[in-house]
Amino acid sequence: MKYSGIDLHSNNSVVSVIDETDRVVAEKRLPNDLTKIVALLAPWQAELAGVVVESTFNWYWLVDGLQAAGFTVHLAHTTAIKKYDGLKHSGDETDARFLAHLLRLDILPTGTILPxxxxxxxxxxxxxxxxxxxxxxxxxxxxxxxxxxxxxxxxxxxxxxxxxxxxxxxxxxxxxxxxxxxxxxxxxxxxxxxxxxxxxxxxxxASNSDHALLRTVPGIGQTLATVIVLEVGPIQRFANPGNFASYARCVDSQRMSNGKKKGEGNTKNGNPYLSWAFVEAANFALRYCDQARRFYERKKARTNPVVARKALAHKLARACFHILKEQKPFDVTRCFA
Missing domain, CATH: 1.10.287 (Helix Hairpins)
Structure with a gap:
């Protein structure tokens, strides 16, 4: 079995193919030309367990092209990948091999490839x-x-x-x-x-049933429902409401030890567009929903306005998860019970 990793840049890519012992069997820096990249991988295609591509700003053309050519492609979740800090040397070639190595070990953090x-x-x-x-x-x-x-x-x-x-x-x-x-x-x-x-x-x-369901949530109108539907994609990719709220950046990023906060993790890990959408929804819900306003006031009495507003956004995010998962309209008594 073979495994491939591609370190993608703005104008070139380093393509690496390794075997089950992490031995490099093919490796080359190529211009961002799909034909040349496919030609390098073609001799190993029948043996390849998959090709890993970095989730950089310009991955669309490469992932779509490799999938069209019949390769199994994985999109690496780069912010969740951390190499050993004590390495004496690293470069594009070692980065490409590391992606393939993670795939071989079946511990590669991946992102969703939407159509x-x-x-x-x-x-x-x-x-x-x-x-x-x-x-x-x-x-x-x-x-x-x-x-x-x-x-x-x-x-x-x-x-x-x-x-x-x-x-x-x-x-x-x-x-x-x-x-x-x-x-x-x-x-x-x-x-x-x-x-x-x-x-x-x-x-x-307009014809999306999820769009109509989301508009039953206080604070979510046509624009915010559109953003949420398009950013979420298939709700089945989230295991539970906590995972979804975390992806929407509606939960704190903390490192805890012995009951004390020792620092923060990657606070930017997640979807900034969903984060914006749910905070906006919370702002509108405060104006037009009495239950949401009472929830906010209870939180604000114990913390502060910023934390209370974020808590309301978190509550709405979890409600949206249940709505999309169960395909049922918003239930205000269930959300703010």
Missing amino acids: PEHRAVRDLARKRMQLVRSRTSHILAVENITARQYGNRITSNQVKRLDKESINQMHLPEDVALAVRANVAVIATLSSQIDVVEKRLHEKV
């Missing part, structure tokens, strides 16, 4: 978030300009309604008015593109 069509829609939802954040930065820029000029800042909704005529009526200095017009032009462009993206996302997820 390409699911990833495309999920990435479109992430693009929407990027556009919204960019628009927000321009809105804040206009608010800050008005605060500097008048001592009072206008609201974000007022900024969105600005046009050429209304800017002229503000009687700003010529150069300041030019800066505002530049921000407003970008805001208008981003808003139109956000509308286009949101329309497409709605078309893609």
